Amino acid sequence: MIGLLARILKVLNSETDPRQIAGAIVLACFFGLTPLWTLHNLIVLLLVLLLRVNLSIFIIAWGFFTVLAFALDPLFDALGHAVLTAEPLRPLWAAFYATDIGKLSAFNNSVVMGSLCVGIILAPVLWFATIHLVRNYRMHMLEWVRRKRIYQVIRGSRLLTTYQSLRG
Amino acid sequence: MTGIRWWGLGAFVAIVGGIVALWVLFADMLVRKGVESAGTSMVGARVELEAADVGFSPARLELRGLAVTNPDEPMRNALEAERLAFDIDWIGLLLDRVHIDEVSVEGLQFGTERATSGAVMATERTVKESGLIDKARERAEIPPLEVPSVETVLGREGLRSPELIEEASAKLEQRRTALEERLAELPGKEELERYRRQVDEATEGDDTASRLRGLKQLRDLVDDIDDDRKALRKARDEVKESLAAAADTASEARRAPQADIDRLYRKYTDPAAVAGELAYYLLGPKVEQWVNQGWYWFGRLSPYLGGGDGGDAEAESGPETVPAVRRVGRNVIYPEAGEEPRVLVRQVRISGAAGGGDLDGRVTDIAVPAYLWGEPLRVNLSGQAVSGINRLQVDGSMDRRDPATSISRLDLAADGTDVAGLALGPEDGILADRGQADFRVAGTVRDRALDLDVTSVIRDAAFSAGSDADSILQEVAAAMGNAGRLDIGARVGGTIDSPDFELTSSLTGILEPLLRNRLQAEAGEFREGLVAEVTERTGGSLEELEASSAKLDSLEQELESRLEGFRNVLERARKPLD
Numbered sequence: 252m253i254g255l256l257a258r259i260l261k262v263l264n265s266e267t268d269p270r271q272i273a274g275a276i277v278l279a280c281f282f283g284l285t286p287l288w289t290l291h292n293l294i295v296l297l298l299v300l301l302l303r304v305n306l307s308i309f310i311i312a313w314g315f316f317t318v319l320a321f322a323l324d325p326l327f328d329a330l331g332h333a334v335l336t337a338e339p340l341r342p343l344w345a346a347f348y349a350t351d352i353g354k355l356s357a358f359n360n361s362v363v364m365g366s367l368c369v370g371i372i373l374a375p376v377l378w379f380a381t382i383h384l385v386r387n388y389r390m391h392m393l394e395w396v397r398r399k400r401i402y403q404v405i406r407g408s409r410l411l412t413t414y415q416s417l418r419g
Numbered sequence: 420m421t422g423i424r425w426w427g428l429g430a431f432v433a434i435v436g437g438i439v440a441l442w443v444l445f446a447d448m449l450v451r452k453g454v455e456s457a458g459t460s461m462v463g464a465r466v467e468l469e470a471a472d473v474g475f476s477p478a479r480l481e482l483r484g485l486a487v488t489n490p491d492e493p494m495r496n497a498l499e500a501e502r503l504a505f506d507i508d509w510i511g512l513l514l515d516r517v518h519i520d521e522v523s524v525e526g527l528q529f530g531t532e533r534a535t536s537g538a539v540m541a542t543e544r545t546v547k548e549s550g551l552i553d554k555a556r557e558r559a560e561i562p563p564l565e566v567p568s569v570e571t572v573l574g575r576e577g578l579r580s581p582e583l584i585e586e587a588s589a590k591l592e593q594r595r596t597a598l599e600e601r602l603a604e605l606p607g608k609e610e611l612e613r614y615r616r617q618v619d620e621a622t623e624g625d626d627t628a629s630r631l632r633g634l635k636q637l638r639d640l641v642d643d644i645d646d647d648r649k650a651l652r653k654a655r656d657e658v659k660e661s662l663a664a665a666a667d668t669a670s671e672a673r674r675a676p677q678a679d680i681d682r683l684y685r686k687y688t689d690p691a692a693v694a695g696e697l698a699y700y701l702l703g704p705k706v707e708q709w710v711n712q713g714w715y716w717f718g719r720l721s722p723y724l725g726g727g728d729g730g731d732a733e734a735e736s737g738p739e740t741v742p743a744v745r746r747v748g749r750n751v752i753y754p755e756a757g758e759e760p761r762v763l764v765r766q767v768r769i770s771g772a773a774g775g776g777d778l779d780g781r782v783t784d785i786a787v788p789a790y791l792w793g794e795p796l797r798v799n800l801s802g803q804a805v806s807g808i809n810r811l812q813v814d815g816s817m818d819r820r821d822p823a824t825s826i827s828r829l830d831l832a833a834d835g836t837d838v839a840g841l842a843l844g845p846e847d848g849i850l851a852d853r854g855q856a857d858f859r860v861a862g863t864v865r866d867r868a869l870d871l872d873v874t875s876v877i878r879d880a881a882f883s884a885g886s887d888a889d890s891i892l893q894e895v896a897a898a899m900g901n902a903g904r905l906d907i908g909a910r911v912g913g914t915i916d917s918p919d920f921e922l923t924s925s926l927t928g929i930l931e932p933l934l935r936n937r938l939q940a941e942a943g944e945f946r947e948g949l950v951a952e953v954t955e956r957t958g959g960s961l962e963e964l965e966a967s968s969a970k971l972d973s974l975e976q977e978l979e980s981r982l983e984g985f986r987n988v989l990e991r992a993r994k995p996l997d
Contacts, residue, residue: 286747296434300427328748335751336738344738345753354514361740362748 258307263388264397267305273381274302275309277374282309283316284323284373285366290356323369324362331365446473454482462497462719464488465537478507488537489530491712496533501526515761522767527778529806561844562696564891564934566687566941569948576683578953580675584960587672591967594665598658598974605654606647611984614644618992634995641992648985655978662971669968676957680949688942690934691927697895697934698926701843706909706922709873713860717827723762724785724796724817760786769800778802780813789819809835809855824866831860838877848888849896854880854905862911869918871911880905898933899926 262272282295299309320327335344347353357363442449450471458466469484482503489497505522617640621633685692739752752758764785772778780800786792795818802811812832819825834857841851854877862871880903884896906925913919 293435297428297431300431300434301423301425302427303422303424324747332740332749332751336740341738341753344751345756348753349756351510351514354516359751359753360748361751365748 255311259311260396262305262308263385264393269382269385271303271305272308272385273378274304275299275306276312276381277377278304279309279312280316280373280377281367281370283313284320284327284370286357286360286363289363290352291367320366323366327365327369328361329365330368331361331363334364334368335359335361443475447471450480450482454485458487459539461723462487462490463539464490464493465539467537473507478509480505480507486531486533486537488533490538490715491708493536493538494533496531496537497529497716499526499528499531500524516759517762517764518759519764520766522764524767524769525771527769527772527805528776531806561700561889561891562693563687564693564697564894565937566945569945569952572683572687572949573952573956576686578679578956580672580679580953580957581960583675584672584957584964587668588960588964588967590668591665591964591971594661595967595971595974598661598971601654601657602974602978605651605978605981606985607981608984610647611981611988614640614985614988614992618988621992622995637992637996641989641996644985644989644992648982648989651978651982651985655975655982658975658978662975665968665971669964672964673961676953676961680946680953683949684942684946688938688945690931690938693934693938694927694930697930698924699922700845701849701895702907702924702926703922704845705841705843706873706907707920710871710909710911710920717864721817723787724789758791760788760791762787763792772802772805776802776804776806778805778811789817790822793820795820807837808833826866827864829860829862829871831858833858838880843882844892847885848892849882849884849899851877852881852883854878864915867915869911869913869915873907873909873911875907877902877905877907879903894933895930898930902926902929905929 278295278299282292282299285292298304299306334340344359348359353359358367447470450473451468454468454471455466458468465488467484467486468482470482472481472483474480483501485500485503486496487498489495502525503522505519508516508518511518618637621636621640624630624633686696687693739754740749741752742749762785765783767782767785769778769780769782778800779802780798782799783797784792784794785796786794789796795816798813798815800811800813803809805811810832811834813830815827815829815831817825817827836856836858838851838854838856841854841856843849843851856875856877858873858875860871860873862869864870880899881901882896882899884892888896904925906923908923910921910923911918912921
């Protein structure tokens with residue numbers, strides 16, 4: 252837990268571009284909320300590795316969203332089913348379903364579609380909110396946090412030292 | 420974002436390549452585990468596979484040493500296959516689509532013994548739940564071979580007559596209460612007295628004016644009295660109808676004790692009836708077991724052979740929703756997108772039975788869901804010397820192309836089956852020492868309606884009782900000692916939810932002579948005792964029934980007397996007007 256906190260603080264307190272953090276959180280949101288073995292997650296994984304998003308934050312956020320997804324599965328199922336059976340969208344879904352790529356994407360699964368919709372809705376919110384929060388944190392809270400005893404303890408802990416030594 | 424991380428592309432390729440490499444490396448084991456796990460879940464008992472061999476170029480799967488446990492007998496395999504092989508379409512598998520042109524099955528055997536039990540946690544439960552008919556267990560008590568005492572019979576058998584008489588009495592009381600309430604609403608003695616007084620007053624006057632006034636009053640009175648009389652007459656007609664119905668109820672109840680006497684007398688003294696009970700006791704559980712086993716497999720495999728409900732109610736007007744395979748949630752399917760079956764096996768070719776026998780045949784057009792494929796599933800198998808059966812012929816079909824009018828047909832013949840060791844009775848008390856049986860199962864399951872015939876002929880049959888069997892079974896076994904030919908037939912009709920089961924057998928004829936002398940000697944005394952006991956048990960309630968009936972009759976008389984009074988006063992009122 253201390254290691255986790257330390258990793259978050261390290262990223263927040265570093266010079267990392269807030270957009271790299273926001274990108275990591277947005278991609279982790281898709282990766283964690285939607286079922287893992289889907290075609291779009293292969294693309295998400297490619298983006299995570301190819302784009303210069305922060306990997307530490309991505310891994311932490313992925314864990315968080317995966318736990319959240321377990322709790323929200325019934326909601327995803329209901330939302331996805333409603334979207335997939337909505338009469339105005341039916342021609343679009345039917346056309347996509349007729350293609351191999353459509354079937355391979357598993358978009359017609361209620362949980363995949365529901366979680367994807369939630370991910371799409373959350374993505375811009377998470378992007379702008381994260382950038383705003385990180386910037387404000389660095390501007391107004393960074394110095395205050397650095398002075399806090401808990402930060403000193405975390406910074407000086409053996410776990411963090413070990414972690415940092417491993418990271419080089 | 421500051422740019423592209425090119426080493427990330429390498430990492431991505433390494434991760435994806437690693438996953439593919441792991442799959443290739445462990446494919447055999449994963450397929451073996453997958454078949455065992457999915458098979459066990461399908462069958463409800465352990466399914467084992469010795470080895471799976473996944474070939475990638477050409478894409479082909481070979482399964483060796485498949486053993487499927489019989490859930491009803493976990494120490495026996497329902498079937499074993501030495502080898503199954505078929506080509507795989509990897510792209511199709513990624514799309515959740517299994518399309519196979521031909522599956523080749525070799526070395527098929529049925530009913531082989533297992534070294535260890537193949538039961539899993541759910542086996543016992545699934546077998547119990549799957550029973551189509553369960554009548555033999557309800558009649559699991561062996562009928563006596565001599566006439567029992569009246570007390571024993573009445574302790575074992577429920578008399579229907581007391582209940583019927585009480586029900587009839589209650590009905591008569593209900594009718595009486597209703598009629599009394601109706602009578603209370605009708606004009607009675609008070610109205611009659613008032614009319615009489617008014618008629619007297621209207622006819623009292625001596626002078627002309629009084630007489631004229633009286634005549635006017637009488638005219639009005641006649642109308643009123645006539646209305647009341649009509650109401651009474653209508654009520655009387657209704658009461659008569661009600662009394663006729665009550666009389667039917669009462670007479671049915673009066674006949675009930677005699678019906679009870681006749682039923683029990685016949686059941687315990689008629690040699691044919693007792694022999695029939697005995698035959699059912701011995702053969703019922705075995706025949707039910709055969710039917711239930713067949714039904715178990717039909718129910719278990721049906722969803723994987725294109726059965727099932729075929730989606731939810733939305734299917735009629737919109738997209739169809741089905742449970743997702745290998746995922747959580749539900750899959751929505753769009754019929755207008757030109758849907759293909761998720762599973763389609765064009766042909767399963769079976770050849771060469773293991774153990775020296777010969778089996779040849781094929782199963783064609785296995786499609787799930789079946790309504791997306793133009794052909795029904797067909798089975799055609801023929802074999803010789805397969806698993807102790809001299810000649811086996813199976814012809815069947817399962818047509819679910821239109822879920823609303825699905826029909827499954829089966830015609831199975833298994834001739835020359837050695838039945839030595841076949842156990843009869845719920846406790847397996849009688850064993851076949853020798854015999855060759857010809858079985859035939861023919862019938863249809865149309866929607867939920869059943870029409871199945873099971874017939875079997877056991878030739879050169881000889882039976883004996885086990886050493887720990889009770890004396891009755893010993894005697895029965897002695898009578899069946901050299902039975903010769905034994906015919907057994909069962910007919911299953913009705914619906915899946917409420918099946919009818921009828922058993923016929925020549926065993927009744929074999930056992931009847933054994934019972935005739937023993938039963939007839941004691942029949943007269945038994946009947947007298949039965950009459951006395953039933954009369955005593957129903958006498959009191961019959962008296963109550965008669966009392967209720969008499970009360971009802973008195974209500975009719977009461978109504979008639981009122982009607983008579985109104986008729987008289989009406990005549991008196993009319994006379995001066997004439």
